[in-house]
Amino acid sequence: MACRKAGGHALRIGMKSTLYKKAWKYLENITPLEYDCGALCGSACCKGSDQDGMLLFPGEEIMYIEDRNGISIVDSHIGLSDGTRIKLLVCQGCCDRKKRPLSCRIFPIIPQIDEHGCLTFTPDLRAAALCPLLYRADLYTISPAFIDALYSAFETLAEDERVTEFIGILTRQNREIAADLKRFYR
Ligand code: SF4
Numbered sequence: 001m002a003c004r005k006a007g008g009h010a011l012r013i014g015m016k017s018t019l020y021k022k023a024w025k026y027l028e029n030i031t032p033l034e035y036d037c038g039a040l041c042g043s044a045c046c047k048g049s050d051q052d053g054m055l056l057f058p059g060e061e062i063m064y065i066e067d068r069n070g071i072s073i074v075d076s077h078i079g080l081s082d083g084t085r086i087k088l089l090v091c092q093g094c095c096d097r098k099k100r101p102l103s104c105r106i107f108p109i110i111p112q113i114d115e116h117g118c119l120t121f122t123p124d125l126r127a128a129a130l131c132p133l134l135y136r137a138d139l140y141t142i143s144p145a146f147i148d149a150l151y152s153a154f155e156t157l158a159e160d161e162r163v164t165e166f167i168g169i170l171t172r173q174n175r176e177i178a179a180d181l182k183r184f185y186r
């Protein structure tokens with residue numbers, strides 16, 4: 001696949017909901033395996049405490065303006081250079097699937113920006129001890145159709161430079177975890 005350069009321009013709020021609707025749609029019905037991987041682990045990724053949450057992508061909170069039933073949205077510790085505060089969605093372990101945030105739709109994979117500035121995808125190492133698709137990666141292969149859907153969704157979102165900056169932060173965090181793991185296991 002040709003390199004898709006990440007980076008674009010800031011978008012007005014109205015356009016943001018259109019972008020997220022489009023990105024969500026690509027990941028509406030597709031899952032990492034061709035069957036329900038929740039059966040492997042009792043849906044471990046939905047079983048956090050009420051202190052845990054899933055990071056929203058920049059501006060994604062607009063998708064919850066009208067309905068925050070069963071969820072709360074709070075500030076995370078991550079801020080972007082224009083002052084945007086990244087939000088955390090805290091749920092109660094069940095949700096309307098159509099309203100799950102992008103972080104849940106893509107789990108356990110995250111977007112990254114490689115050394116050439118290209119969008120790519122990699123296992124989310126924060127999930128390494130939680131998700132059997134990662135700690136038993138020898139047994140499971142992520143569906144190519146899922147990876148294609150990730151590219152479609154994020155090529156849409158990369159029009160917003162705040163999304164690109166946030167992916168850069170995720171990239172640094174994932175590399176730091178990889179370096180820590182390497183030190184620990186060497
Ligand atoms: S923890 Fe991993 S295997 Fe389990 S439901 Fe979540 S994505 Fe699927």
Ligand code: SF4
Pocket residue numbers: 045046047054091092093094095096100101104
């Ligand atoms: S929002 Fe839904 S999919 Fe995401 S962790 Fe909560 S229950 Fe699971």
